[in-house]
Amino acid sequence: MFVFRIDNRSGVPPYLQLVQQVRQAVLLGFLRQGDRLPLIREVAETLAINPNTVAKAYRQLEQEDLVTGRPGQGTFVNEAPTAGMSAATYTSLRRGLETWLNRAHAAGLDEQAVNALFTAVVNRAKNENIA
Amino acid sequence: MTTTEYALRTDGLGKRYRRTWALRDCTLSVPTGRVIALVGPNGAGKSTLLRLVVGLLAPTSGTVEVLGQSPAANTPQVLSRIGFLAQEHPLYKHFTVADLLHMGRSCNLRFDQGLAERRLAQLDIPLDRKAGALSGGQQAQVALALALAKRPDLLVLDEPMASLDPVARLEFLQALMGAVAADGMTVLFSSHVVPELERVCDHLIVLNHSRVTLAGDIETLLAEHRLLVGPRTTADLDKAGTVVEASHSDRHTTLLVRDGGGPTAPGWQANPIGLEDLVLAYLRRPTRHDVEAPAFSEVPA
Numbered sequence: 113m114f115v116f117r118i119d120n121r122s123g124v125p126p127y128l129q130l131v132q133q134v135r136q137a138v139l140l141g142f143l144r145q146g147d148r149l150p151l152i153r154e155v156a157e158t159l160a161i162n163p164n165t166v167a168k169a170y171r172q173l174e175q176e177d178l179v180t181g182r183p184g185q186g187t188f189v190n191e192a193p194t195a196g197m198s199a200a201t202y203t204s205l206r207r208g209l210e211t212w213l214n215r216a217h218a219a220g221l222d223e224q225a226v227n228a229l230f231t232a233v234v235n236r237a238k239n240e241n242i243a
Numbered sequence: 244m245t246t247t248e249y250a251l252r253t254d255g256l257g258k259r260y261r262r263t264w265a266l267r268d269c270t271l272s273v274p275t276g277r278v279i280a281l282v283g284p285n286g287a288g289k290s291t292l293l294r295l296v297v298g299l300l301a302p303t304s305g306t307v308e309v310l311g312q313s314p315a316a317n318t319p320q321v322l323s324r325i326g327f328l329a330q331e332h333p334l335y336k337h338f339t340v341a342d343l344l345h346m347g348r349s350c351n352l353r354f355d356q357g358l359a360e361r362r363l364a365q366l367d368i369p370l371d372r373k374a375g376a377l378s379g380g381q382q383a384q385v386a387l388a389l390a391l392a393k394r395p396d397l398l399v400l401d402e403p404m405a406s407l408d409p410v411a412r413l414e415f416l417q418a419l420m421g422a423v424a425a426d427g428m429t430v431l432f433s434s435h436v437v438p439e440l441e442r443v444c445d446h447l448i449v450l451n452h453s454r455v456t457l458a459g460d461i462e463t464l465l466a467e468h469r470l471l472v473g474p475r476t477t478a479d480l481d482k483a484g485t486v487v488e489a490s491h492s493d494r495h496t497t498l499l500v501r502d503g504g505g506p507t508a509p510g511w512q513a514n515p516i517g518l519e520d521l522v523l524a525y526l527r528r529p530t531r532h533d534v535e536a537p538a539f540s541e542v543p544a
Binding site: 125153157236 | 417421424442444512513
């Protein structure tokens with residue numbers, strides 16, 4: 113059974129952490145078509161987390177077509193999303209990031225500096241989308 | 244069942260002890276199905292508000308309505324729908340756990356003894372043990388099991404985890420969240436500890452100096468607030484929005500603003516704010532005892 117975790121210090125809203133963990137697990141093949149996600153009550157109890165948060169995460173995953181909720185049975189993983197990125201795109205994006213990271217390290221940036229830079233760029237992009 | 248969309252509504256609610264107001268001008272409406280955190284420093288009026296909600300205190304001014312009814316009426320119909328766990332989760336120390344269950348069954352209109360017994364069995368808490376001989380965490384679990392056995396529509400908890408060690412806190416929250424998932428009740432609890440609230444609560448009430456300074460769904464509150472960081476300025480804060488808090492260093496000014504998400508001026512960076520920082524900012528705000536309106540300062544746009 114898939115195991116969620118919550119990092120209180122990450123700054124990412126808890127529901128989004130759950131969504132990202134499923135997304136990532138599907139992407140990396142840890143979750144496959146037909147796998148059942150734990151029940152909302154099970155996740156709420158294990159993580160000591162608000163069940164509304166879990167329900168919200170599951171709703172979003174359904175909207176993204178990653179999972180399907182079947183009343184009375186549970187929530188099941190769909191086949192790998194066609195609209196999502198292909199394995200080739202994933203590999204290529206990952207390579208690009210690795211190249212960039214090597215350049216950053218060569219320029220003397222440590223892990224914290226890399227994270228700060230990455231976060232600043234992501235936030236800037238987010239703000240530009242809002243504005 | 245009556246049709247009530249609000250678990251809790253107060254209007255101008257106040258409580259005065261002799262000449263001191265413990266709570267004043269408290270106007271809230273909280274929908275059902277939420278897990279609500281009541282946050283504030285000691286003496287802010289948290290316990291007073293909770294006691295008004297469960298009908299243990301009568302208001303000096305204003306009104307309070309729980310699940311569409313007045314708890315001050317103290318009718319069994321209202322009280323059977325409210326569960327209350329007082330601070331330090333008091334139990335009769337010389338009663339065995341079984342005695343306490345027996346008492347719960349005898350004193351309540353609704354009492355699901357089987358539910359309580361299943362919960363206690365899961366936690367390996369022996370029914371023949373005296374309450375006083377249980378660990379603090381176990382006593383808290385027994386008190387919670389008794390409150391949940393009422394199958395309340397609103398569960399009110401006053402600092403439920405204050406005296407518990409980290410493991411017992413986690414186990415308590417696990418039991419509570421499991422119960423919320425199973426029964427869908429509304430939970431209102433007070434706490435000082437903000438970091439653990441974000442995963443548990445979806446609604447927030449901040450009390451400071453006897454007044455509500457912030458209230459709403461947490462997600463909405465976090466989306467409405469932004470931290471703006473820019474070059475130092477003490478005047479002409481031409482940012483869109485309402486400044487909640489401004490702090491200045493040699494070169495930078497940091498503003499916490501509440502707004503509808505307007506664009507950022509050049510040279511300024513907008514960052515999201517976390518729940519803990521948001522709560523702390525509202526707790527640091529100076530209070531204006533004599534001013535009726537909330538203490539927002541409008542910023543020229």
